[in-house]
Amino acid sequence: MTPEDVAEPRQRLHPLSPLLHGAKSLVVIVAALSWSTLSRVGLGFFTLLVAVLLVGALALSVVSWYNTGYHVVGRELRIHEGLLWRRTRAIPLERLQSVEVVRPLLAQLSGLAELRLEVVGGGKTEAPLAYVTVADAVALRERLLTLAGRAPAAAPETLGAAPATGPVPPGQVGGPVPGQPGVPGLPGLAAPPAGRDLHAVSNRDLLVSQLLTPQAFLLPFGVAFVLVQFFTEGSWSFIAVASTLTAMAGVVLQPIRRVLDDWSFRLARDESALRVRHGLLETRAQTVPLDRLQAIGVTWPLLWRMKGWLRMRLSVAGLASGELDDRSHPDRLLPVGDLATAQMIMSEVLPGVAITGTLTPPPARARWVHPLARTALGAGLSARVFAVRSGLLTRELLVVPYARIQSVRVVQGPLQRRLRLATVYADTAGGPGAAARDRDLHEAWALAAELTARARAARVSGPR
Amino acid sequence: MSERGGDSEHREEPTGEPAAGQPTVEPTDPLEPWPETVRWQPVSPDLVKVEAVRLGIGVLVLVVGLGLGLAFTGHWFFGVVLGAVVLLTAWRLTVIVRAVRAWGYAERDHDLLVRHGLLVRRLSIVPYARMQFVDVTAGPLERAFDLATVQLHTAAAASDARVPGLRPAEASRLRDRLTALGEDRAEGL
Numbered sequence: 317m318t319p320e321d322v323a324e325p326r327q328r329l330h331p332l333s334p335l336l337h338g339a340k341s342l343v344v345i346v347a348a349l350s351w352s353t354l355s356r357v358g359l360g361f362f363t364l365l366v367a368v369l370l371v372g373a374l375a376l377s378v379v380s381w382y383n384t385g386y387h388v389v390g391r392e393l394r395i396h397e398g399l400l401w402r403r404t405r406a407i408p409l410e411r412l413q414s415v416e417v418v419r420p421l422l423a424q425l426s427g428l429a430e431l432r433l434e435v436v437g438g439g440k441t442e443a444p445l446a447y448v449t450v451a452d453a454v455a456l457r458e459r460l461l462t463l464a465g466r467a468p469a470a471a472p473e474t475l476g477a478a479p480a481t482g483p484v485p486p487g488q489v490g491g492p493v494p495g496q497p498g499v500p501g502l503p504g505l506a507a508p509p510a511g512r513d514l515h516a517v518s519n520r521d522l523l524v525s526q527l528l529t530p531q532a533f534l535l536p537f538g539v540a541f542v543l544v545q546f547f548t549e550g551s552w553s554f555i556a557v558a559s560t561l562t563a564m565a566g567v568v569l570q571p572i573r574r575v576l577d578d579w580s581f582r583l584a585r586d587e588s589a590l591r592v593r594h595g596l597l598e599t600r601a602q603t604v605p606l607d608r609l610q611a612i613g614v615t616w617p618l619l620w621r622m623k624g625w626l627r628m629r630l631s632v633a634g635l636a637s638g639e640l641d642d643r644s645h646p647d648r649l650l651p652v653g654d655l656a657t658a659q660m661i662m663s664e665v666l667p668g669v670a671i672t673g674t675l676t677p678p679p680a681r682a683r684w685v686h687p688l689a690r691t692a693l694g695a696g697l698s699a700r701v702f703a704v705r706s707g708l709l710t711r712e713l714l715v716v717p718y719a720r721i722q723s724v725r726v727v728q729g730p731l732q733r734r735l736r737l738a739t740v741y742a743d744t745a746g747g748p749g750a751a752a753r754d755r756d757l758h759e760a761w762a763l764a765a766e767l768t769a770r771a772r773a774a775r776v777s778g779p780r
Numbered sequence: 781m782s783e784r785g786g787d788s789e790h791r792e793e794p795t796g797e798p799a800a801g802q803p804t805v806e807p808t809d810p811l812e813p814w815p816e817t818v819r820w821q822p823v824s825p826d827l828v829k830v831e832a833v834r835l836g837i838g839v840l841v842l843v844v845g846l847g848l849g850l851a852f853t854g855h856w857f858f859g860v861v862l863g864a865v866v867l868l869t870a871w872r873l874t875v876i877v878r879a880v881r882a883w884g885y886a887e888r889d890h891d892l893l894v895r896h897g898l899l900v901r902r903l904s905i906v907p908y909a910r911m912q913f914v915d916v917t918a919g920p921l922e923r924a925f926d927l928a929t930v931q932l933h934t935a936a937a938a939s940d941a942r943v944p945g946l947r948p949a950e951a952s953r954l955r956d957r958l959t960a961l962g963e964d965r966a967e968g969l
Contacts, residue, residue: 392959400920406959407913435912435933443913633935722936723906730899745935765814768905772890775909 326385326396333447334377336422341373342366386445391463393433395443405443409464411435417453429453433460511586514664517651521625522578525652526571528619538564578651585664592648606665608632610720610744612649614658614671616711624654628661631747666717669701681735682754695740695752695763700774702742702767704750716742716750719774724767726760740764742771818893820884826925827883827945831876833921839869885943887957892932894941906941910934911962914955918948930954 345366354362383399388409395405416432423429428447435443448456526532542564546557579596590604615627628650650661659671675694683690689708696703701715721742728738738760743749755763842865850858879898886893891907911932918928922944928951932941946954 402918402923404916404955405913406916406955408911408959408962411912411962722910722934723904723939723941725905725938725940726903728901733901741938743934743936743938749936749938761814764903764905768891768907772907772909775907 324387326387328385329381330428330447330449332426334374334381336447337377338374339422342370345369407435407443409460412464415457415460417457423447431456511584511591514583514585515657517581519579521652522575525625526575529571531567532571535568581651604632610746612715614713618709625652626658627652628658633745666701668699673698673703675703675705678754679756682737684735685754693753697766702750704752714750716744718770720744721771724764726764742767818886820886823883823945824927824947826927827880828877830921830925832873835872892941894943904940906932906934906939908961911958914958916951916955932958
């Protein structure tokens with residue numbers, strides 16, 4: 317298809333691969349047909365059915381194997397796939413985050429291995445090469461890492477995702493990129509947070525803050541309602557009350573979990589990372605390297621405003637964040653605190669960024685889209701970050717450093733077109749990007765251009 | 781390649797152009813921001829055919845179903861729906877033509893611009909440095925009309941940089957250029 321294809325012949329995967337894939341689909345086929353089919357049609361017909369489907373699956377595997385190829389072209393790896401829907405994926409080797417040689421059970425039995433190439437951002441392995449011989453896999457892995465031209469240790473280590481989380485493949489050869497230092501972000505290391513202590517959240521504040529959530533706030537009313545119903549109307553059986561209470565418990569669970577999770581929350585920092593420690597039943601110690609930080613969110617829940625409290629969270633980029641279980645992924649920066657504390661933490665994390673920076677609301681005609689919340693919206697560019705604010709009742713501020721902007725988008729819906737408005741998005745890796753909603757069209761273009769330019773400038777000058 | 785090299789002086793300082801929130805030239809058309817610095821490349825008009833065939837297949841199934849219903853029951857309702865489907869299809873065809881014209885991409889010095897959409901207009905600005913990998917895909921229908929789709933992936937799931945309706949040669953060229961530029965301007969995260 318391309319002239320470069322002559323550079324290196326396309327290589328196929330191991331000829332046994334379709335067999336292994338077919339064997340995998342056998343399990344799926346049997347599970348799909350299920351026992352009830354077996355009992356209905358009898359063993360003989362069932363076997364025939366399985367055999368026919370298996371042959372079909374095998375044929376498809378063979379076709380797919382025949383059309384799958386990979387080769388290294390210059391400094392990129394190309395993977396070709398598909399007969400009818402053809403896809404060629406070009407991965408610059410610099411972008412490879414990790415190259416793993418993985419050997420699932422079946423592959424182990426047949427002396428084969430799967431090569432998993434991961435790039436950042438995608439929730440799953442973007443380019444598995446299944447299967448090749450172990451020797452080939454190891455050789456290719458070495459070659460890719462050498463071609464990538466950087467010490468593998470320089471590969472940005474992942475947060476928590478590090479060595480083979482989840483279903484640990486048996487007999488992992490080589491493992492992830494060697495020399496991953498430290499494995500930051502692995503929870504459960506009960507070591508006390510080293511470095512300079514920044515802040516400790518008082519448990520009383522945490523309790524009060526969680527009592528000031530809608531769930532906790534409305535709980536007495538709910539209980540009273542149930543009790544009144546129970547005592548005044550005979551129609552309410554005990555079962556009904558019990559199930560109502562169970563439902564309520566589900567609602568109340570979130571504040572309780574927050575209290576348990578964020579108990580004795582302590583934040584410290586050393587040279588290049590934030591160290592977070594929290595939890596009552598299960599103490600978690602998390603390390604957030606500052607250069608992996610993508611965005612910071614500040615939330616003012618409605619009921620907390622009487623106390624002047626807010627909550628801060630951060631989003632970090634790791635590879636294959638989908639594999640991380642939610643609770644071990646670091647996201648808390650401050651479970652509850654006042655503005656001064658938040659400002660102090662913000663200055664530590666992003667020096668020179670003010671939480672109460674001036675943000676401009678969208679033009680007056682945006683009230684047709686946001687009759688009430690127009691003035692709550694806002695967007696602003698400061699020296700290092702793009703900040704957007706939204707939410708009438710629960711006010712939220714999202715701060716994205718220019719250096720972390722992945723792409724910029726301008727989107728204009730039909731209603732916005734009539735009003736000559738547009739929304740500007742600054743996308744970040746992991747977590748939501750910042751959206752400046754309903755800006756004046758000219759301003760939106762200028763904003764997009766400015767964001768692009770500043771993101772580039774921040775990128776060129778190097779991340780901090 | 782040659783025609784692109786010629787106009788590089790027009791694209792010298794695109795990113796910094798509207799300085800400090802003060803656009804020097806007012807963008808005239810919502811689809812044409814910074815007209816003086818960006819040269820939009822259209823996608824192939826053959827994409828109209830691909831989309832039309834795609835639409836046609838869907839409509840065909842519907843029409844056959846309705847036609848059978850009409851033939852067997854003779855109920856007026858099927859006729860009305862059939863007419864509506866035909867009218868909608870005709871309208872949709874005109875929309876497809878305009879939607880394909882709305883697709884466009886531009887390679888600036890440091891980023892790729894992709895715009896598309898009629899009802900909801902979208903413009904994506906994706907810096908080459910943020911590219912993680914590039915996919916070139918071609919389904920059976922696209923290949924029948926000798927077209928391919930190039931999609932640029934970044935670490936952000938929301939990034940939306942897909943250019944359909946490219947000739948395979950142009951798709952390969954764009955792919956190679958994107959990966960080459962991405963390598964030059966490494967980093968990625």
